[in-house]
Amino acid sequence: MWRYVLPLAGLVVLVVFFYRGLQGNPAVIPSPLIGKPAPEFSLSSVRDPNRQVKSSDFTGRMYVLNVWGTWCVGCRQEHDVLLAIARTNVILIVGLNWKDDRALAIRWLDQLGDPYVDSAFDPEGRAAINWGVYGAPETFLVSADGQVLHKHIAPLTLEIWERDFLPKIRASQGNAP
């Protein structure tokens, strides 16, 4: 009896194990930054090389940091979503322009619309490394006290925004006086 049941049980365990292994998306790597202080940055603004965009500009306010580049197809894909989110005036959207060309980036914002309060220009990708960025578009949610609350990898959609971001934003606004 056991000599039939045991191998069968082993097979079932393996099938379940491998089936679950197939479910996850290996391209999505969980960020170790969640729940930790957001990395600081101080970079020139995309639109004005003489103006600095600093993480400290946003202390005390909750904001979204969106990593984008004109070379990034997914960023083009989510751009209208970002514009729609910006129109709702729920939260500040800060851009982190990653490994891009300034002239191209300005043209992109002028032609497609600019959802960002400001975009930091990071041509060498040093700030992006501090944020653990490995592929644009990536979107972070940072709380008013500077903690990373959430990270989304891949283009945003309104469904994802409403499911993963809005409840966290509402919860913290509810707590705020």
Place this chain on the structure above:
Amino acid sequence: MTALLGLVTFGVLAIDTEQNLPTPELQARYDRLINELRCLVCQNQSIADSNAGLASDLRREVHSMLLAGRSDDEIVKFMTDRYGDFVLYRPPFVRRTLLLWLAPALLLAIGALVAIRVVRGRMRLASTDTDDSDIESRPS
């Protein structure tokens, strides 16, 4: 193998703008580190093997941290603080990775147990066989 890795690294250095590190010791540490760190864009390549933009940026970080006199542990911690244990080709031996590290030994032990049982069973079977042949060879 090391010679082969050396070749690969040499090829990579050729596409980077960084100069070789000043001492052979630093260069050896650089080569070892970039071969142990995973490129997150092309996950089956180390940052030494990959010519993705991010891999080249991470090589530059390793390079400048080595020049700044940081230790290997500090450099690895810099990477895992930002990208998690996933950047390491050799994950740390902690509670969460216990099964991962011990699985080979565990499976070997299970295999050995099964083998022992099978062999014992066969031996018992063999001795029964002799008894059977005795019976059969007995004149009826």
